[in-house]
Amino acid sequence: MPTDLDIIKEQLSLLEGKMLSEEKRKSRLLRQVHEDQYQSAKNLIHYLVLRNEDRRDLQELLHVHGLSSLASSESHVHHQLQAIKQRLGFTYPKKEIAICSYVFGQMKMKEKSKLLFGSKTVTQIPSIMVTFDSGFASDRELIKSLLQNGMNVARINCAHDDETIWAEMIQNLKGACTETGLECKIYMDLAGPKIRTRLLGRGKRTGKAKIKEGQLIWFVDPGKEFNKREVVISPSEPDIINHLNVGDRVFIDDGIICGTVEKIKKNKAGIRIIRIYSKKQRIKAEKGINFPDTKLQIPSLTEFDKRCLPFICQHADLVGYSFVKTPADMVQLRSAIEGTAGKRPHIIIKIETLPSVENLPSLLLEGMKDAAFGVMIARGDLAVEIGFERMGEIQDEILWICEAAHIPVIWATQVLENLHKSGMATRSEITDAGHAAMAECIAINKGKHTIEVMNSLKDIIQRASSHRIKKRFTFRPLKIASRYFKYAD
Structure with missing residues (x-):
């Protein structure tokens, strides 16, 4: 035997x-x-x-x-x-x-992380990416303070502002880098095909419409007739309604509003509101819409993205690619970059759809045709697309697979978000921030308390990293054990 x-x-x-x-x-x-x-x-x-x-x-x-x-x-x-x-x-x-x-x-991981995110002043913690807004175009002192507190990468989202504002942000950043002697990489996010709400009927004038659970609202194609007394939305991307099927789920405003497709008529679809996860029972204009059950034929690289590429290739070190689904999407972006004058920024693919999760190994192998590229876990849209209850499992799987490929990962979306907005962190986001230590870079959003967020993040991660390298636990002395042997009989 x-x-x-x-x-x-x-x-x-x-x-x-x-x-x-x-x-x-x-x-x-x-x-x-x-x-x-x-x-x-x-x-x-x-x-x-x-x-x-x-x-x-x-x-x-x-x-x-x-x-x-x-x-x-x-x-x-x-x-x-x-x-x-x-x-x-x-x-x-x-x-x-x-x-x-x-x-x-x-x-290999250190080499690639340095290529993408530059040198770090504190080696034990991931690089820190900070999202810029239009206020950074005129506030060099704030940028200097961010650099001095550990910012390694500046993120500019091309979905907001314009080239004039982006250029002012970059000029201010470079001036702050010169004055402080600190380096900072520039990451520019392509806007991608983000589907957003456009209110046509009730609420068009104010940009918000009251709704309630059980209500039927309507999606209509642009330019088509509709009842002005009803809540009517025209999705910002064309040809959405033709791909919908009865029973398909629809999420609005990062999943706060949940509905299903109940009726489909010519050029319009009726969406029954199932649940609203907010005390404010309303739909607002320019909020994201997700269709996790619907196979939409929307290209990841939009015409607007293509118009942004010359500026990006002139100024950015990294380009973020939104709503990637297949290796063919990466081929398309690489081809567009090669056809643009200027330097070739390293590509960061954003994992924020179910197809991108399912195709992750193939996406990595396609990306590895370049000397270095990275992955961002864009947890906002991803959680809506795959279901919030699966987020913990899926983000770990992405980290493991990227670790196997020695591909640096950016941990993004709502990192210490409550602290950033209100000055007070929740208990759960402190735990989440410690988990973020397994990534090579952490992206924080814009907010009122950015410096405080950065300092808290460094403190949390330095404590966590003394116990763990990635997901491998290390045995530093535990104070609980030391006290026991010091004071026990």
Whole structure:
């Protein structure tokens, strides 16, 4: 009868065989990535093989016998597997030992993070990205203070303001960098096809319309007839209604208003309001609309985005790509950048739709055709698209898969949001901020208390990082343990 160790040896050998077989099967795809990304791409394939089946029984056996359970091996999975087998008596010729070791993976992630986000003054915490608004165009002292408090990346959202304001922001930032001697990367977000509310009927004049649960509201195509006494919305993107089906869910204003498609008529659709998660029972103009069940044929790169690219390529170090769904979307942006004069900013793909989650490995492999690129977990739209209850699970999965590919991640949306707006943090967002330490960069929004947010963030993350590197826990001395041995009888 085979012993536990026999079972471990057999399962590890089978797993290694599957990794090498899949690596060979994907050899053509691997040859297409940038030479600096080749080992990282192989490690990604190996990790996907590891996570393709339930490994919990194997992990339990490994743990029982004091061996690595592969639980923190994302950055070097084949090398870790080989190390376990060597402990069990296997020998490998030197040339067969996987190049991608723990040290190699850490080095690659640091190299790519520095390329994207620049140097950090405090190495233990992620880079910090701060969102600029129009006020930054005239407030150099604020920008200097942000730099001195740890801002590494300035974010300009092309969905707001215009090139004149963007240029003033950038001029002020560069002046502040010169005066402080500190560097700061410039990240510019393409607006993308954000679908927003346009009120046509009741509420058009004031920009808001009262609603209640159970009410039927209407979506209509632009230029079509409608009843002015009803709540009528014309989505900002054309041809939405033709893709809707009865039963499709509709979320408005970051999921605060939930409804389903109940009726479809020519050029209009009736949406039944199911729930409103706010005391203010109203729909406002220019709020986002999400259709998680509807397959919309809307390009990720809009005509407005294309008009923004010359300015972005002239000034930005990083370009954020909104609502990416497939590798073909990345090919389109790369082609548009190559056809634009100026430098080539590094691409950051924003994961904010269900297709982008489902296609994440393919998106990473396409992105790895460049020497460096990054991923932003855009948790606002993503939570609405996949369901709030799945957000914790999915954001961890994105972090693990990106770690396997040595792709830097930006953790975004509502980081210490309550503190930023009111000056008082909630208990849950303190925990969330500690979790953000697993990313390479943290994006904070604009607000009244930006400096306080940055300082709180650094304090929270420095405390968290003393216990943990990524998701691998480290054993610094615990004060609880020290007190016990100092004061116990």
